[in-house]
Amino acid sequence: MNLPDLSAMEQFGARIAGHLKAGDVIALSGGLGTGKTTLARAILRALGHEGEVPSPTFTIIESYDHLDPPVVHADFYRLEDPSEVEQLGLDDYRDGAVLIAEWPDHAGGFAVEPGCLQITLEIAGNGRKAIVEGGKDWLERLP
Ligand SMILES: Nc1ncnc2c1ncn2[C@@H]1O[C@H](COP(=O)(O)OP(=O)(O)O)[C@@H](O)[C@H]1O
Numbered sequence: 001m002n003l004p005d006l007s008a009m010e011q012f013g014a015r016i017a018g019h020l021k022a023g024d025v026i027a028l029s030g031g032l033g034t035g036k037t038t039l040a041r042a043i044l045r046a047l048g049h050e051g052e053v054p055s056p057t058f059t060i061i062e063s064y065d066h067l068d069p070p071v072v073h074a075d076f077y078r079l080e081d082p083s084e085v086e087q088l089g090l091d092d093y094r095d096g097a098v099l100i101a102e103w104p105d106h107a108g109g110f111a112v113e114p115g116c117l118q119i120t121l122e123i124a125g126n127g128r129k130a131i132v133e134g135g136k137d138w139l140e141r142l143p
């Protein structure tokens, strides 16, 4: 899928936001600067979040409990081992919420979960390209 500019990111984020339910994971892969946080912000804004969306690079986890569904935005880049996810208490944060995960592979990956939508972003000219893969659950929701 081509995402030539920021408005394409906003639209894609809004499309995802319209289908989210608690327990889902939006796994955002791709190198530094490929647009993972941009897409996370677009999803959060489409869900009605009006404040800032700090990049969770240093805090690792940011929670948006006031949204419906609530969202946990995580950036696992700094994890050195997937086992550190437990120490973060991720399961408690995720309870009843959607997880938007940057660098999901650093947390062991979430692809085995049926509610996981995997999006891999890459640079394409001045814009971005996305490879989107989802379980059966997502294929029905995002045809
Ligand atoms: N589809 C796009 N087209 C052009 N620029 C984009 C697009 N998506 C994101 N960007 C820009 O890329 C830069 C890095 O984005 P960011 O979301 O911080 O990347 P990441 O979280 O993957 O490191 C930002 O300046 C952002 O505005």
Ligand SMILES: [Mg+2]
Pocket: 036, 037, 038, 055, 075, 102
């Ligand atoms: Mg980022």
